[in-house]
Amino acid sequence: MTAPDASTLHPVPGQSRVVLLKPLVSNPLIDIGDYTYYDDPDHADLFESRNVLHHYGPDRLVIGKFCALATGVTFVMNGANHRMNGVSTYPFPIMGGAWADHVDLVSGLPVRGDTVVGNDVWIGGNVTIMPGVQIGHGAIISTESVVTRDVPDYTVVGGNPARVIRERFAEDDVRTLLDIAWWDWPLELITAHVRTISDGSVADLAAIAGAEPVPE
Numbered sequence: 504m505t506a507p508d509a510s511t512l513h514p515v516p517g518q519s520r521v522v523l524l525k526p527l528v529s530n531p532l533i534d535i536g537d538y539t540y541y542d543d544p545d546h547a548d549l550f551e552s553r554n555v556l557h558h559y560g561p562d563r564l565v566i567g568k569f570c571a572l573a574t575g576v577t578f579v580m581n582g583a584n585h586r587m588n589g590v591s592t593y594p595f596p597i598m599g600g601a602w603a604d605h606v607d608l609v610s611g612l613p614v615r616g617d618t619v620v621g622n623d624v625w626i627g628g629n630v631t632i633m634p635g636v637q638i639g640h641g642a643i644i645s646t647e648s649v650v651t652r653d654v655p656d657y658t659v660v661g662g663n664p665a666r667v668i669r670e671r672f673a674e675d676d677v678r679t680l681l682d683i684a685w686w687d688w689p690l691e692l693i694t695a696h697v698r699t700i701s702d703g704s705v706a707d708l709a710a711i712a713g714a715e716p717v718p719e
Contacts, residue, residue, distance in 0.1 A: 506694045509537040522547045524566070532560050536568030536622065536686075543574045557582035562614060562634065567622035568686045573646070575629035583634065584612040621656065622686040640681060641671065656681060676705040683712045 507514055515521045521542050524535040528551050541550050554575075555564055559582040566572075585592040586608055595602040596609050615635025620626075624638055627646035632638070637653040644650060645661025645668070654660050657671040657680065672680065685693065685700055685708060692711075693700065699707050 504694065506690045507538075514540070520544045520547050522550065524550060524572075527551070530555075530558070532558060532563045534563060534565045536566060536570070538568055539566055539570040539572070541572045541576070554578060556580060563617040565617055566620040567624065567640070569622055570620060570624045570626070572626050573628040573630075576626050577629075577631045578618055579631060579633050580618065581612075581614045581616075581634040584614070586612060622684075640684075640686075641677075643671070672705060679705055679709055683708050685712075 509523065510526045512522055512526050513519055514523055521540055524539050524541055525537060527548065528535055530551055533551065533555065541547055541554070543550070546553050555578045558564065558578075558580040562581045564578055564580065585594060594609050596604075596606045618632060618634060618636055620632075620638045621640035621642065623641050624644070625642075626632075626644045627648070629646060630644050630648045630650065632644075632650045636650050638644070638650070639654055639656030639658070641657040642654045643659045644654070644665065645659065647663070648661045648665040649663040650660070651664040654665070655667070655670075657677045659668045659671060660666060661668050670677075696703075696708075696711055699711060
């Protein structure tokens with residue numbers, strides 16, 4: 504049995520609300536891993552323009568493989584920043600006219616760097632992720648959260664601002680999972696062990712990794 508085609512835009516038959524993002528997105532500043540999907544009943548195909556905001560570069564949005572993004576997930580990029588060292592935060596130069604002569608007021612603003620989401624991350628509905636945040640592998644972001652700081656691997660976070668609710672696994676198990684990195688296995692190996700990846704233990708995955716050739 505072969506794996507689903509990662510280049511299929513709508514992988515679920517009859518469900519246009521589910522899109523694989525890698526074949527959808529064309530912006531070179533957005534990098535999406537295989538099988539990461541977005542679910543939206545109304546605007547799934549418009550993810551690049553509706554869900555990635557103020558993205559003028561050079562910062563990048565990087566999302567790993569096998570991530571699940573629910574309706575309304577929003578990435579606020581560094582272009583949303585305003586000057587805060589004076590009295591007003593208003594971006595006068597972008598309105599044109601004589602104000603455009605002061606373009607330096609809106610250039611060189613602080614940049615927090617790329618926004619990076621790891622592999623196998625589940626992001627709930629209407630989550631807002633702020634510029635430069637790094638979300639670790641295997642993390643879960645609760646619905647309606649506002650993520651303002653980095654999220655550790657395999658943690659569950661929620662709230663505004665989002666805080667760690669719990670760790671999904673013990674520290675030793677997290678290290679094992681990061682070493683295994685099942686998302687980088689050959690597709691045939693993933694396909695053969697989908698049930699274990701979804702419903703098995705860390706020890707079960709470690710046993711597969713030890714018995715099968717896994718790329719470094």
